[in-house]
Amino acid sequence: MAKIIVVTSGKGGVGKTTTSAAIGTGLALAGNKTVIIDFDVGLRNLDLIMGCERRVVYDFVNVINNEANLNQTLIKDKRVENLFVMPASQTRDKDALTMEGVEKVLEELSETFEFIICDSPAGIEKGAQMALYFADEAIVVTNPEVSSVRDSDRILGILQSKSKRAEQGGEAVKEHLLLTRYNPARVEEGEMLSVSDVEDILAIPLLGVIPESEAVLKASNQGEPVIHNQDTDAGKAYSDAVKRLLGEEVAFRFLNAPKKGILKRLIGA
Amino acid sequence: MSFIDYFRSKKTSSASVAKERLQIIVAHERTQRSQPDYLPAMQQELIEVIKKYVAIDEDKITVSLENTNNCSVFELNITLPG
Numbered sequence: 001m002a003k004i005i006v007v008t009s010g011k012g013g014v015g016k017t018t019t020s021a022a023i024g025t026g027l028a029l030a031g032n033k034t035v036i037i038d039f040d041v042g043l044r045n046l047d048l049i050m051g052c053e054r055r056v057v058y059d060f061v062n063v064i065n066n067e068a069n070l071n072q073t074l075i076k077d078k079r080v081e082n083l084f085v086m087p088a089s090q091t092r093d094k095d096a097l098t099m100e101g102v103e104k105v106l107e108e109l110s111e112t113f114e115f116i117i118c119d120s121p122a123g124i125e126k127g128a129q130m131a132l133y134f135a136d137e138a139i140v141v142t143n144p145e146v147s148s149v150r151d152s153d154r155i156l157g158i159l160q161s162k163s164k165r166a167e168q169g170g171e172a173v174k175e176h177l178l179l180t181r182y183n184p185a186r187v188e189e190g191e192m193l194s195v196s197d198v199e200d201i202l203a204i205p206l207l208g209v210i211p212e213s214e215a216v217l218k219a220s221n222q223g224e225p226v227i228h229n230q231d232t233d234a235g236k237a238y239s240d241a242v243k244r245l246l247g248e249e250v251a252f253r254f255l256n257a258p259k260k261g262i263l264k265r266l267i268g269a
Numbered sequence: 270m271s272f273i274d275y276f277r278s279k280k281t282s283s284a285s286v287a288k289e290r291l292q293i294i295v296a297h298e299r300t301q302r303s304q305p306d307y308l309p310a311m312q313q314e315l316i317e318v319i320k321k322y323v324a325i326d327e328d329k330i331t332v333s334l335e336n337t338n339n340c341s342v343f344e345l346n347i348t349l350p351g
Binding site: 145146149150153154157161187189190191192193194197200201 | 282283284285287288290291292294295298299302
């Protein structure tokens with residue numbers, strides 16, 4: 001049985017797709033057969049972040065409509081063994097995904113995969129609800145910023161009331177907080193919410209803190225998930241998060257700004 | 270922080286303002302979340318019915334729903350004009 005993990009946030013632009021790509025790649029690098037599904041129908045982008053946009057032939061909606069089978073649709077990653085991408089459809093039909101169709105595809109994928117990562121669209125509409133409905137675990141991607149934290153709390157409410165597990169009254173969806181675009185220097189200046197501020201408000205266990213990093217844009221420019229770049233703080237922070245997801249205890253890094261020398265302090269650089 | 274900043278007056282950090290505002294709004298929205306979807310509409314209709322018979326001030330009405338272990342208590346308080 002595969003573990004289904006939704007990457008969600010409510011707010012757009014906080015790093016859901018970047019995170020889906022990095023975490024999915026990390027899980028596969030650790031030897032787990034993993035598929036990342038793009039649920040953002042009409043606004044497909046996971047393929048670009050994963051660098052496989054020119055290899056898309058069929059998509060999620062084609063599988064649901066029986067126009068293609070899973071093997072034709074899944075794109076095998078060129079860099080990592082055991083990693084596959086299921087692209088979203090570019091159709092403008094909002095109702096292209098159906099709950100029954102999604103369930104059927106997830107069931108079929110569950111037979112061969114160990115991890116299924118569902119990259120949710122922004123918002124709290126049907127697309128986002130469909131992405132989280134079947135989840136066993138949820139990674140809530142949040143920026144240390146008021147609108148993102150508030151929206152994360154909304155999405156947590158939906159996970160706790162509208163997911164399959166919530167409706168059937170079983171074990172609750174396991175929630176993880178992933179703080180992205182974290183800038184320790186600004187936190188120290190009192191200009192940004194700290195990790196503990198966000199933890200206090202959302203009250204869910206912390207999976208990782210990804211520092212704001214130029215490497216993230218560079219990685220998306222090149223279509224190579226940032227976790228491949230282990231020389232960067234963001235890449236290392238994602239690796240740590242993957243280890244924690246797999247049950248390992250890893251100390252948190254990159255929470256403090258690098259210490260400035262006396263000269264830099266004086267001139268305020 | 271630069272040398273010059275040491276002479277400036279300390280203001281409340283914007284992060285602590287953000288945290289305080291978030292704590293208030295999130296707590297408020299969580300209590301609303303636990304209400305059933307029909308509650309606001311039902312509340313409005315009840316008020317309309319009461320207004321048909323008694324001249325009341327809408328501010329004088331409080332509606333609350335409390336959940337205990339096995340039952341929910343719906344409370345409607347109306348202060349009638351004396």
